[in-house]
Structure formats: structure tokens, C-alpha cells
Amino acid sequence: MSGPPAPAPVERRSTAGRWAWMVSLLAVATASGALAFLLSIGATTPQGFFERHQAWLYWVNLGVGVLLGLVVLVAAVRLMVRVRRGRFGAQLLGRLALVLAAVSLLPGLLIYGVSYAFVNRSIESWFDERLASALEAGLNLGRATLDSKVQDLGAQARVGAQRVADEGGASPALTLERLREQWLAERVALLGPNGQVLAEVSDLRDATVSPGLQPAERVDPALLRRAARDGSTGRVEGLEDDGHGGRHARILVVAALPNTGIKLTGDQRYLMVLQPLPVSLTTNALAVQTASQEYQRRVYERDGLRRMYLGTLTLVLILAVFVALLLAIQLGNALAKPLVLLADGMRQVAGGDLTRKPVMSSRDELGGLTRAFADMTDQLGQAREQAQQSMAALEQARARLQTLLDNLTAGVIVFDREQRIASVNASATRILRQPLAGLVGAPLDQLPALAPLHALVWPRFATLTDGAGPGLEHWQLAQDLPLPNHPAPLTLLLRGAQLPDGQWLLVFDDISELVSAQRTEAWGEVARRLAHEIKNPLTPIQLSAERLEHRLAAKLAEEGDRAMLTRCVGTIVNQVQAMKQLVNEFRDYARLPAARLAPLDLNALVQEVMTLYPDAIEQGRLLPQLEPGLPWIQGDASQLRQVIHNLVQNGLDAVSDRPDGRVVVDTKQSRHDDGSVRAVRLTLTDNGPGFAEQVLSRAFEPYVTTKSKGTGLGLAVVKKIADEHAASIRLSNLPPAQEPTASDAPTGGARVSLTFSQLAPQGAA
Template identity: 60%
Template sequence: MTRSARWAWVVSAIAVTGACVVLALLLSIGATSERDFFQRNYVWLYRVTLALAVLLVLVIAIAALRLALRLRQGKFGSRLLLKLAGIFALVGVVPGVLIYTVSYQFVNRSIESWFDQQLAGALTAGLSLGTDTLDALKTDLGLKTRSAAERLSDIGSLPQTLALERVRDQLAARSVSLIGGNGQVLFSVGESSSALAPDRPDASLLRLARGPKGWTSKVEDLDVETPASVGHARIRALALLPSSNFSLGASDRYLMVVQGLPSTLATNALAVAAANSEYQKRALGREGLREFYLGTLTLVLILAVFGALLLAVTLGNQLARPLLLLADGVRQVAQGDLTAKPVLASRDELGGLTRSFADMTQQLADARGLVEKSVVQLERARTNLQTILDNLTAGVIVFDAQGLIDTVNPGATRILRLPLSAYRGRRLDEVPHLEAFARGVWQRFETQEDSPEAGERGHWQESFELQMDASQDVLTLLVRGAALPQSARLMVFDDISEVVSAQRSAAWSEVARRLAHEIKNPLTPIQLSAERLQHKLEAKLEGTDQAMLVRSVSTIVNQVQAMKQLVNEFRDYARLPAARLVQLDLNELVAEVLQLYVSAQEAGRLHAELDSDPPHIVGDATQLRQVIHNLVQNALDAVSEREHGHVLVRTQKALNENGELRGLRLLVTDNGPGFADKVLKRAFEPYVTTKSKGTGLGLAVVKKIADEHGARIRLVNLHKQGDEAEPVIGAQVSLSFSKLATAPSPADAPSDEHRPA
């Protein structure tokens, strides 16, 4: 507990104690009759209470000022403190004010009810009734005493004692006495007769008895001041005894009768008299009594209210402190601060709550550390995975649970030649030219989920032929699909078009080898047999028969020669010798081959643009001459039917983005009709040609030689302004050599045996 909190508790305890003391004093005074004590000490009690009130007001003002400063400075939790203080103040003040209002009205009305006219009249009537009753008793006893005195004067011969005893019995008196003129008791019967000092009447009674009435009576020993004398209350009656003796020296005599007053009547009379006396006293001090009660009640209220306010501020601070501690900690946690949080030292639930919050924050800090470490590892793994995906030659597409494209790697964009990254969040069938492919893939996914084939364990594999559009190649894709967690799907695919082409080439190589072996052997006997027939029969036949024989044999020989040429080409394709790689000058090879096409050059249908300083390449001169010859011949064949057809042969350096040399290109360009769309992708396969008399082995041999030299060959159609939507204006075949030699050597120069015949 802080020092300010301890002072607040001390002052609150003093205030509450003062209020309790004043209230106890009020209750004790209300329950007793010691009002003089309170009236004597009311001033200093009021001053002490007022001093306590001033002290409480000062403390409350200081607390309110501190709270206002916190609120103005915008310190965290000031609004909560204000709210708690207001709530506790309302809880303490409102019931106090309500009780004060009710008590004020109650006291005011009670005091007024004490002094209403009906009660005063009742007390007066009761007092009058008691007085009249006593007067009636006195009068009755006085008249009876006078009558008894007259009878005693007539009976002079009876003894005095007997006469008095008879009067006592008749009047049911306590005692009856015969009194002399000076008040001495002459004779007495009853209680006073046995007394050592007989009860003598005072002179006033004797004087009244000598009056005109001749008798008097008086109530004795009935005093409000001494209520204990009720049992001794009595009525004394005194009557002058008539005398028949007219002598001058004779003295008066009196008959005195003492009769007891009934105790019930005496008690009631005293009670009425006492109540009336008290009522008269209080009626005289009614305003002072009201001020006394209301002032005391107000002082108690002030102490209670100020004590409640101070306790409200104190309790508000005590309750708000752990709450503010928690709130500040929550705010720091919300801002990402998970450092160690302070803990309240108390052992109550709020202290336990702060400790639990501190433990929770520490756990969150530990968990965040683990999460950050995991995120770093995950990000590192994701980066590695993304790097792997980016460098994969295969295409990778990940679909989410709704079948939408989620992840696409560059390999997929490169293989399909479509901007797949722009279609993330969309379905695959929404990508142009992939509708049929998407249907096939999803049908395969559904088939694998519903009824997987034998050997499939969460994945499938199938090949698809994809026709991008009417002007592009047919792609052969090997697609593998797999199910991922949370209903996601993975599709990995490769472009196996070249693999299929290579398989076809291998198949044609095997076919060519078998054909060369099976067909070449019978061709020579057939040709020889036909020539022998012509030699034996040509002289024996005449006319049309001889002409028919000559034509038939010529046809057989020509067809056999054609079949021999076909078989030789198949043999050359199947049994192409291994390349002997040496340093070569590509410009010299091109010039040597173009010497075979002098007529075409002179006709302006063939041109050459050779690089001025090309690097030397590494290759086989014989095979490369065959390549150049095939490419030039194919280009001249493509423009043979065009009036202004021309072929351009070029050599040029291949440079990278930094201007560094990375290879040498050979380009053969023509302005012919170009390649058919269906031929572009399969142009290098055997028996694929657009010529009516071609075997389709020329470009296949070129592709095989290019592969032996590690060169890259490419066929494209040329369009106006480079726009594929424009008509075709020619074709171009490029052969790129990446194996370069540093400098040519004489030993590496082509020999005569490698020169074309």
C-alpha cells in the first residue's frame, strides 16, 4: 500500500469513528434524559465535527485535484479512476442523502407530533379530571367530618374514645382525633393513636376550620417530585365541633379525620401531573429540541458523506490500480510489447490476476519467439521452395480447394507460352486455349479420387496433346497430378514434344536400318535381271514389242535406282558417323558450299552476308557442309516457284545483354510460303516434308548433326512487322553454335579428304 493510500485510510477511519461517536451520543441522549449534558457540550461537539468535515473536504479536494490533473494530462486509466470514484461516491452519498432526508422529515414530524393540540388537550383534561376527583374526595370527606362533629356535640354523655371509634368506622378513616383549640391532640383513635408524637394539624387548617363553612380538607403526601410517597397519600379533614357551653373561658375543639387516598388514584394522578409537567417543559423548549436533533443528524450526515467520498476515492484507487495495471499491460501487448509485466503484491484475486497476466505475457513472448523462429524457417523454406520452383524446367501449378489457381512457377509460363500468373485466383479453364486441357486434367483428378487405377497412391500421370491455337505447334505434355492437404491439388507437367520427336527419330533410325538391310540386297539382282532380259530379248523383238521391252526395262532400272537412293538416305540417317570436332572457320565452309550454287547466285536468287571477323567454331567440316547444303537447297526449293524469290545466307555473332560474345549463328532466310503449322513442330522428324518428291530426311539429318555439335536449330515463319497476325512473308532457319575455339591452328584446317567432290 502506498503512503497516500495509508493516509487516506487513516483519515477515513477518523471520519467514520467521529460519525459513529456522534451517532452513539445522539442515541444515548435520546434514550436517556441527560439533555443538559448535551446542551452544555453541544458547541464543542459541533466544532470538532466541523473540523473533521473541513479536514475531509481538504483531503477530497486534493484527491479530486490530482484526478483532474491526471485526466487533463491524458494519463492512462484516469477515466477509469474517475468512473470508479463516481460510482463509489454515488453508492455512499445517495443512500446517505436519502436516509438524511427521510430522517429529517421523520424527526421534524415526530417532534411536531409530540406537541400537537390534541395531546395537550388530553393532558390538560386528564390533569383536570384528577384534580376534580381529588377535590370531590376532599369535599366529601370534609362534609362528612362536619356531620360527624355535629353528632359528637349532641352526644355529650358517650365516652370520647368510643365516639371517635364509631366515627372512624363510619368514615373508613385511618384515624380520627379530637383536637384542642391550640392544635393539641386531645383524643385519637386509629393509626395516629399509637404514635409517640401524634400528628397535629397545622395552624392554617385550624384557621380555615373556624371559617364560615366550619370545616376544611387537604390532600397530603401526594407530590410529583417524590412519586415514592404514593402509599402514604391521604386526605385530612378538619371540622369545628359545635359547643353548647357559652362561658367566656371555654376553648374551641375540632374533629380531625385522616382518610387514605386509593393508591391507583394517587398513581394515576401523579402520572398525569408528571406527564403534563414534562410536556409543558418540552413545549417551552420545542424549537431547541428540533435544532438539537436536526443539527446532530446533519453533523452525522456530513461526517458520513465525507467519509464515504474519501473511501470512494481510496477504494477506487485500490480497485483501479490492478485494473490499470492489467489495462496498461493489455495495451502494451496489443502494441506488440511482450516484455515482463509488473505484478501486484497483494494476495487477493486481483493480485492473482496480475500474476496470471504476467505469466500469460511471458508465455506469449516465448510463443512469439518460437513463431518468429518458425516463420523465419518457413520463410527460408518457402524461399528455397520458390527458388526451386523458379528454376524448375517443369511447369508447376497449385490449385486451392475451390479449384482456383494459387501458385504458378515460371516453367509453366514458359512451357504453355501464356501469362498464367495473371490468372491467379481464377480457374484453369478460364485461361485462353486451355479449356479442353483443363477439362481433361480435372476429369483425371476426379477419376483418381473416385476410383484410382492400380498402382496410384495419391497421384496420377498421363500425357496430353495441347493445341494452343491454329497457328502454333502441338505440345505434348506429360502431366502428373497429386492431392495436397486441405483439398488442394498439385499439377506438374513437362513438355515432352522433343522427347517424342527423339523417340520418333529413333524409331525411324531403326526402320531405316532394317529397310537398308532388307531392301538393298534384292535391288541389284532385280536391276541386273532386267538389264539381262533387255540384252537377250531386245535383238529378237521388233517394232512395238521391242519399244515396250526397252520402256519396261528402263522403268525397272530407274525405279531400282530411286529405291537405292532412298535406301542410301535411310542408311546415312541411321548410320551417321560420329562427328570429328576440330576448329573451323564457318565462313569458309559456307563459301565452299555456295560455289555449288553459282548459277543461283548469278540469277540473283542466292545472296550471302558473312560476318567480317567471326570466331572459329568446333565442328566436323564434312557434316557441316551437308547441313549447309541441305538448308540452302531447301530454301531454293521453297522459292523456286516464285518470280522474285531469293535466299539469304548470313553468319553473325551472338552477343549477350552485356555485349559479350556467346556464340556464332548461321541463318538461312527465304521469302517463300513458309512452313505449314503442322510441320513446324515435327519438321525434324523423319518423313515429315512439304515436298511432293522429298523423303523428309533432310532436316532430320540436319537436326541430328546439330545435336552432335551441341548447336541449337530453330525454324520460324517471318511476318510483316513481326506481327504473327500478319501474313507469312518467308521462313528462316537458324543454327546457333555455342562451342567456340580460341584460335585456329594449321593442324585443324580441313584436309582434302573432307572437301566436297
């Protein structure tokens, strides 16, 4: 094929026109953007901006209009010259310019009038007296709500002060802690006459508490005087909009302790309570306050807004008209240039010239038309070459299809009309774990292990031809398929269809891991909801039971009644604690935090966990065997401590019924052929009964357990933590020859191995 032709004169003129068009648009955009920016600035300072810069803005506006007029004038002159010279497409360009100008001007005037009235009405509607009254009422409601909360907490503080005074000096911290829990306070303190701290309790878990803040630094002496005079006083602090949405807002209440007996005035003590305000209340209060301030600002800026909006509307109308004219000229040029090329090309073809013609460089339909016309002139000469290329491409596609079939992860089996295997890929053998390659030419049920699959698929193939399923092109189902020498059935997703030549296609994939993951995800959601629904009432139940004991114990005259009350309350508290433990397990599984990986000495962590089992180590039931000089790993100490503790406890539970039961915890490192460290392995082995076969394949799924009191969440949490650390975990039962204890110990047992491949950088230790 010949090289690209030299650009035609039309293309050279097109380049010059394109540059003129770009310069014009750049000038218009710059001037318009500057004016719009000045108008927007004027709206923010409405009372003085337009008065100070009115003349300057007028000349800027006039300059924009003159610039736009010059651009349109130059374009109109060029158009008239082209019409007089009889250039092809000039008349079409003129009509198009007039039509687009009219189309933009008439609707623009209508929209301008409607928008002018709408802007005036909208601005006036923003300043409705009812809206101002509603905002003022919202502010008053917020203030009343906060005052009510201060009064309620003040009343509770006076009761608490009486309680502290009645108990005297015995265990003030315990009394303050109970009051803090009862009031859900952030801090409760007992202050001396001058505000010095005598006793203090605080909720250190509250992230809103400022570290190192002392109560004496926060209490105004005037508050102490008012509390001594009125019994209690309080105020709201931190309600300013500090960028945190009011999360630091709290109520400060100081209550004077009543004097019991004859005491000097200088011995007056005070009870200080610091209680956080609900975030929703402070957020709404700040929102109402912000809305009121914004409303007042807009009232002040009303005239500036009106000028800005109306000026913008006028500028947009002018720009719309001028831009429409420029677009009409540009569009006319874009339409005329391809037509000129086509006209010249048709004259050349009529004269017998079939060489390739010049084309437009644009990517639109007109450019495509010129390219199609040029392609038409040499299409006959390229037909044979294209046919040969098509044949080669078809052959490559066939080879590629065969390669894809051989490398598909899904299993593919093709049956002939007599239900015999015609072809099979490697993935089918891998998934079904049967020698399918040797079954080509034989029915599927020739292997007894695949008889259930044969009985499953062929009745469904029959539905595609016997009329039982009219209009069906394929069938699909998911089915569990039991296999010999495999602890759990395979979950297969099967899809069958009839090929055009009468053969049958069966495509299947092993979705066992996907189903297990879906089941795990579903159980995680169940655990999250159960933890949320169960945990809420537990703390009130426990607190109510303890309060009943505290209130009623002194009122029961009979010792037996008091003992029964104590026993019943103890039973309630113990059961609530047990339920809290269960809820915590649900929570840990459902909301396991992301691991924070850092260099970690695995041996030191194992030794730390071993200190929790001194009796088991002393009795020889727990045997740590740690390899010295073990490389450090990248791990989360808190999560891995939970993993080791869980696995050790499971092992001890498994051997609890055996007098010679033992659990071995060992660490080792594995190396590459060149001697570099590859991974670190943690292994826990016991000589208990081992894992049940029906549980072994699903041990990491939630609520799969054989323990009578187990929740089935332990190994599921272990698996999630292992995944967070990119560690592999493996469960297995030990054969008799691999018994981890003494040679005369009974056979059997289980092994859990964790392999960490993420090692800490050298020097991190």
C-alpha cells in the first residue's frame, strides 16, 4: 500500500482556521471567567463591592462584549467572502449560523425573563419571617433541653452527695465509681473546700476525655460558692463548634455535700460530676445554631446576591448568543470541508483516477465518510489479502480455543449421543479426583465413584429433548457429590447443554470453598446480630440485681433470707457474666479488628502464654519445645496471643480425660535450599482423641464443634486471624507412629500447624 498522501490545500486552511477558533474561544473564556469571578466576589461583600468597583466592572463588561463582537464580525466577514467566491458549502454555513442564532436567542430571552422573576421571588422567599421564627424556636428548644439536662444531673448529684456524706470516709472511691456507672458519667470527683481533689474516678476508655486534665483545673471557684449556697450548680461546656461536631460537649455539675454533725465552714466538701452530652443532641443544637447564623448572614447579603444572580443571568444570555454563532460557523466549516473533499474525489473518479484519495483527520461521521470513500478505491486490490488474513485468524482462533479449553479451571466433559465420554479436560480429572482420561469412549458410570454423577446429569439432559422443558437451551444446578476416600462431599455447580452436532456438554466447577465462605459470612452476620441483641440487656440486669441486694440486704431480718438473697443475686451475676463471655466470643468473631503487624518474637509470645498455665506445665501436661534463635515474624501480638491461648486450651481440654495426656507446643524454622529462612512454624500436638472425620473438613466454619459446651467459634476466629497474617493453618490427625508423647503413651491425637511466611526485616529484633 502507498504511504499517506500530502495534505490538500483544504487541510492547510483548516489548520489556520482551527488556530483562530481556539484563540477566540480562549479569549472569550478568559474574559467571561474573570467577570463571573468578580461577580461572585461581589456577592460575598454586597454592601461595598459594587459601589467601589462599579465603573471598573462596567468597563470589564463592555470589554467582554466588544471582544465577542469582534470575533463574530471577523467570522461574518470571512463567510461573506466565501459566498462571493462561490465556495462550496458557504451558503449552507450562512443559513446554519442564522438558524442557531435564532434558536439560542429566542429561548434564551424566555428563560432570562422567567429566571429574572424566579430569582427575585426566590431571594425574597429565603427571608420569610416564619423561617426566622422557626430558627429562633429551635434555638430556644435546644437551650431548654440543655438546661433540663443540667437540672436533672444536678438533682442526681445532690442525691449522690447525700449518699457520699452518709457513708462518711469509708471507701469513697468505690462509692464514686458506683455513682459514675449509674450516671454514665465521664468523671466523678470528691473535692475539698478549695477545689483540691480528695478522690476521683474516671472512665479512661472514653476517647473524648482530654489526657491529664485535672478536675480542680476545670472547676470555677464561683461554681463552688454557688454550690455551697444553692446545694448544686452546673453548666454546659464544650458546645462550641470546634470542628468535631460537638463530640467534646459535656455537663459539669458541682453539688455540696451536706454537713453531718458539727463541722466548720472550711470543711465543706463538694461532689463534681462531668457527664458527656449525647452526640445527636449536640450535633442538632450546633446545626440549628449554624442555620440561624447562615440565615442572618444571608439577610445581610440579600442585595449582593440579587445583583450577582441577575448579572450572571445577563452574562450567560450574551455568552449563549455569541457562542451559538461561533458554533454555527465552526459546524458549517466542519460540514463543508468533507463535502469539498468528496466532490473533488468524485470528479477524479469520474475521470478514471482510482488512486487513494485524501481523507479528513476527524473521527466523526463525515470524516468516516471520506475514509470510506478512499477505502472504496483500493478495496478490490485488498480483497484477496483480507481473505487470506481472515483464514489465518480463524485458524489461530481455533488453536486459541483449544488452548483455553485445556487450561480452564472448570471441568469440561463432552458426551456423544450414546452417553459415552467423547473428550475431557484436565480440570475435570482434578476436580473429580478420578482418571477420566482413561474413560474416553466409555460411559461415565463405568467408574463406581462417578455413578451418582451419571445418574444426576442424564435425566436433566433428557429434559432438553423430550419436551419436558420446552424452550430450554441448558440446565444448571448445584449439588453435593460424595466421593470415596474423601471426608466431605464436593459441592459442584453443574451446567449442561446440547451441542449443535447432537453431542452433550457438561461444565462443572468445585464451589465447596465458595459455599463454605458464604456460610462463614452468614454466620458472621448472625453472630454480630446476636451479640448486639443479647448484650444490651445484660448490664442493666446485673446492675439491677446488685442494687436489689444492696437495698434489701439490710432490710431482711432473717439471716436465712439474707443468705438466700445473696445466693440468688450471685447466681444472676454469674450467669450474666457467662452470657457476657458468650456475647464477647460472638463479637470477636463478627468484628475481628484488622491486624497491626509489627516485628514480633514468637518464642517470647509463646513463653508469655505458657505463664498462664503453671499447673499444666508443673504436671507435665503442657510441654513447650521452642527452637532457640528463631527469626522474628511480622505479627499482631494481641491477636496471636489469643490464637496460642485458644489452641493450648483446646489441646488441654482434649486430653483432660487422660491421665497421661500431654500437649506439645514447638516452634521451628524452615529454610530454602540456599540456607535463607523461608518461614516460621508453630505446631501444637496432643495425644487426645483427635478431630472427628465429619468435622475435620469443616473445622474452620463457625459453630462446627463436638464439644458439649463449645460454641464452635474458637477455630473460626483462629482461621480469620491466620488469614490476617497471611499465614497458612493446617489441621490433621496423627497416626500412631507420630505420637508426640513418651513411647509408652497411647496412640492417636491431633496436630495444628501455623506457618508464618511474613518475616520481620533483619535488625528489627
